[in-house]
Structure formats: structure tokens, C-alpha cells
Amino acid sequence: xxxxxxxxxxxxxxxxxxxxxxxxxxxxxxxxxxxxxxxxxxxxxxxxxxxxxxxxxxxxxxxxxxxxxxxxxxxxxxxxxxxxxxxxxxxxxxxxxxxxxxxxxxxxxxxxxxxxxxxxxxxxxxxxxxxxxxxxxxxxxxxxxxxxxxxxxxxxxxxxxxxxxxxxxxxxxxxxxxxxxxxxxxxxxxxxxxxxxx
Amino acid sequence: xxxxxxxxxxxxxxxxxxxxxxxxxxxxxxxxxxxxxxxxxxxxxxxxxxxxxxxxxxxxxxxxxxxxxxxxxxxxxxxxxxxxxxxxxxxxxxxxxxxxxxxxxxxxxxxxxxxxxxxxxxxxxxxxxxxxxxxxxxxxxxxxxxxxxxxxxxxxxxxxxxxxxxxxxxxxxxxxxxxxxxxxxxxxxxxxxx
Numbered sequence: 429x430x431x432x433x434x435x436x437x438x439x440x441x442x443x444x445x446x447x448x449x450x451x452x453x454x455x456x457x458x459x460x461x462x463x464x465x466x467x468x469x470x471x472x473x474x475x476x477x478x479x480x481x482x483x484x485x486x487x488x489x490x491x492x493x494x495x496x497x498x499x500x501x502x503x504x505x506x507x508x509x510x511x512x513x514x515x516x517x518x519x520x521x522x523x524x525x526x527x528x529x530x531x532x533x534x535x536x537x538x539x540x541x542x543x544x545x546x547x548x549x550x551x552x553x554x555x556x557x558x559x560x561x562x563x564x565x566x567x568x569x570x571x572x573x574x575x576x577x578x579x580x581x582x583x584x585x586x587x588x589x590x591x592x593x594x595x596x597x598x599x600x601x602x603x604x605x606x607x608x609x610x611x612x613x614x615x616x617x618x619x620x621x622x623x624x625x626x
Numbered sequence: 627x628x629x630x631x632x633x634x635x636x637x638x639x640x641x642x643x644x645x646x647x648x649x650x651x652x653x654x655x656x657x658x659x660x661x662x663x664x665x666x667x668x669x670x671x672x673x674x675x676x677x678x679x680x681x682x683x684x685x686x687x688x689x690x691x692x693x694x695x696x697x698x699x700x701x702x703x704x705x706x707x708x709x710x711x712x713x714x715x716x717x718x719x720x721x722x723x724x725x726x727x728x729x730x731x732x733x734x735x736x737x738x739x740x741x742x743x744x745x746x747x748x749x750x751x752x753x754x755x756x757x758x759x760x761x762x763x764x765x766x767x768x769x770x771x772x773x774x775x776x777x778x779x780x781x782x783x784x785x786x787x788x789x790x791x792x793x794x795x796x797x798x799x800x801x802x803x804x805x806x807x808x809x810x811x812x813x814x815x816x817x818x819x820x
Contacts, residue, residue: 445806447683447684448683449683449805449806449809450683450684450685451683451809453685453753453756453757454685455749455750455753458750459798459805460805460806463804463805478743478746478747479739479742479743481746481749481750482739482742482743482745482746483719483723483726484715484719485746485749486742487715487718487719487722488643488644488645488646488647488714488715488718489643489644489646489687489711489712489714489715489718490643490646490685490686490687490688490711490712490715491685492684492685492688493685493687493688493711493712493715493716494712494715494719496712497712497715497716497719497720498719498723501719501720501723502723506720509716509719509720510716513712513716516684517684517688517708517709517711517712519683519684520682520683520684520685520688520689520692520708521688521692521704521705521708523682523683523684523689524678524679524682524684524689524692524693524696524704525692525696525701525704527678527682527693528693528696528697528704529696534678534681535674535677535678535681539817540681541681541820542816542817542820543813543814543816543817544681544813544816545761545784545786545787545816545820546787546790546812546813546814546815546816546817546819546820547809547812547813547816548757548760548761548787549761549762549786549787549788549790549791549794549812549816550790550791550794550808550809550811550812551757551761551809552754552757552758552761552762552787552791552794553790553791553792553793553794553795553798553808554794554798554805554808555750555753555754555757556754556791556795557795557798557799558750559747559750559751559753559754560799562746562747562750563747563750563751565743565747566743566744566746566747567744567747568740572740572743572744573744575741575744575745575748576744576745576747576748576751577748578748579744579745579747579748579749579752580748580751580752582748583748583749583752584752584755589647590647590749591647593745593748593749594742594745594749596745597741597742597743597744597745597746598738598741598742599741600741601737601738601739601740601741601742602734602737602738602741604737604740604741605733605734605737605738612733612737615737615740616733616736616737
């Protein structure tokens with residue numbers, strides 16, 4: 429019992445730390461999840477991260493809280509999910525309430541702007557490294573390489589909502605399964621050593 | 627009547643969360659329309675809130691809901707609004723994930739992930755460019771066309787940011803340095819050089 433409680437507090441605090449450093453979108457969480465939960469605490473495995481993102485991108489809501497809900501659930505079921513979500517939203521809550529109370533001209537301060545510009549620059553590097561790692565897991569053959577390329581081009585040069593591109597990837601996998609059973613068998617045999625969503 | 631306002635705030639942000647697919651910006655018009663209807667905040671106040679929510683850590687959706695809730699109904703408004711955002715997706719995860727997990731070895735499920743993974747990679751690669759734009763291109767040029775930016779690289783590009791990003795990239799890929807430390811250092815370097 430004590431152990432379980434300890435574990436939930438541990439989950440809350442880990443996600444609290446991640447909540448503090450989540451600047452500019454949920455993808456920034458990836459390197460922190462890798463460091464804290466894959467390397468240090470061994471709560472999840474490296475190759476699970478991409479499927480966690482795939483699932484959380486397919487449901488509505490903010491990416492960072494969705495990811496926390498799912499990772500928390502994988503670690504300790506419903507209670508873990510609640511602990512993780514409360515952890516990741518706590519820093520935002522505290523910071524925003526402080527700013528709203530004392531400091532509504534916050535965004536005009538030069539020192540704040542400069543600090544955030546520095547952080548954003550580092551965030552670019554963090555997401556860039558994450559994108560390379562994730563691509564290595566995702567690109568297993570020519571098909572998947574082409575899908576990555578199409579997705580990037582659509583996202584950068586059109587106004588198509590990301591959810592439709594996600595639905596495209598979903599349909600692509602289903603289409604191969606139903607229309608090309610032989611290709612499916614080949615892909616699944618090749619991928620058996622890494623496809624594992626648990 | 628505070629209870630009624632709290633319930634309205636809660637429902638507003640549950641709705642926002644349900645319609646928020648991939649990216650916090652889609653929710654702005656939704657909240658803005660609702661705020662106007664109840665006359666809770668002026669549009670100028672709301673724009674300030676968005677600006678602060680983008681700069682501070684955490685999801686834009688969470689920050690915005692906390693801020694709006696606080697302005698409308700104080701600390702309880704902030705609590706109710708903040709909790710409303712993750713609630714729908716948490717319920718979805720708790721209900722759907724066990725079903726998915728039970729069927730994870732089904733070939734159809736495996737093939738769906740085969741198709742989804744490259745799209746996820748694409749989303750993250752695109753995010754590098756989106757975040758990169760706001761860091762690397764100076765504020766005067768951020769709304770201008772690509773050609774304008776290319777024509778005046780000395781004015782349009784922020785070389786300090788580029789340097790931080792490159793040094794960061796090398797450190798992250800070549801060493802086991804803690805990313806939290808890197809963010810702190812980047813903030814300090816930002817204050818010193820910009």
C-alpha cells in the first residue's frame with residue numbers, strides 16, 4: 429500500500445518536472461520522457477514512444493495532457509493516469525495564477541522575452557533530435573518513407589488540419605491490410621521484432 | 627451565481643478539449659465566441675492571455691483555460707477550467723486503451739500502427755520547422771513571405787538563436803546531457819546575448 433502511494437507521488441513529481449519544461453507544444457516532452465521514463469525509471473521502452481504519440485494524436489485534447497494520461501495509465505492504470513495529468517498541469521496552473529495575480533504585463537518585459545527566445549531556440553534542437561529518432565523507428569521500408577515525405581509536405585505547405593493527415597496514415601495501414609494481404613504478411617514478418625505497442 | 631458561472635466555464639472547456647485536435651490554436655475562435663456571448667472578457671484581454679499562454683510552459687490549451695477561468699471567476703474558476711481540458715481525453719484513454727492493448731497483436735492493429743508511425747514522424751519533423759520559425763526568424767520578418775526572408779538574411783535571421791540551436795543539437799546528439807539543464811542554460815544565454 430505504502431509502495432503504491434509512493435509510486436503515485438513519484439509519477440506526479442516526474443510529470444510535474446516535465447510540465448515545467450514543456451515549452452512550445454507537446455513534442456518537447458519526448459526527450460524528457462526518454463531521459464526520465466525510459467532511461468532512468470524504465471517505466472516505458474524507447475520503441476513505445478512513437479505508438480504513444482500515435483494514439484494520443486488520434487484523440488482530441490492537448491497533446492501534452494493526452495500523453496501524460498496514456499503514459500500514466502501504462503505505469504499504474506487509472507490512478508497513474510490521474511497522477512500524471514495532475515502533475516503535468518500543476519506547473520502551468522501555478523505559473524498562470526501567479527502571472528494573472530501579480531504580473532499581467534509579463535509578456536512585455538524584455539528580460540522575459542529574451543529568456544524565452546533562448547529557450548525556443550533550444551526547443552528547436554530538442555525536437556529536431558527527437559524527430560530523427562522517431563523517424564528511424566517509423567521508416568522501415570520505401571512505403572513508410574514516402575508517407576513521411578507526403579505528411580511533411582502537406583503540413584508545411586497546405587492548411588490541412590493534422591487530424592486529417594493522421595486519418596490518412598490510419599487509412600493507409602488499413603488499406604494495405606484489406607487490399608494487399610501478401611504485402612501485409614511481408615511487412616508483419618519483417619516488423620515482428622519491433623512492433624509492440626505494450 | 628458563482629456556481630452557475632463555474633459550471634459554464636467547465637462545460638466551455640470540456641467542449642474546447644473535445645474539438646481540439648493536434649494543436650492548441652484551433653480552440654482560439656471557439657473560446658473567443660463563447661467569451662463574447664457571456665461578455666466575460668474583451669477581445670484585447672483575451673489576446674493578451676493567448677500571448678502569455680504561448681510564452682509560459684505547458685500546453686497552450688491548459689494555460690489559456692487556467693487564465694480565462696481565473697479572470698472570470700478567481701481561483702475556483704481557474705481550477706474548474708484547468709481540470710476540464712484533460713478530462714475528456716483522460717476518459718477516452720482509460721476506456722479505449724485497454725481495448726487496444728488486448729488487440730495489439732491483431733494484424734489489422736499492427737498495420738494501422740504501420741501507417742500511423744510515419745505520419746507521427748512527419749508531424750514532429752514539421753514541428754521542428756514551426757517552432758524553428760518563431761525562434762530563428764526575427765519579429766519584423768515573422769509574418770513576411772519566404773522570399774522576403776531569403777532576400778534579407780542579415781536582418782531576417784536571428785543568428786544568436788541559430789547558434790543556440792546548433793550547439794544544442796550537437797550536445798543532445800553526442801552527449802548524455804540532461805535536457806532540463808540545457809533549457810536553463812539556453813534561457814540564461816538568451817538573456818545575455820539578445
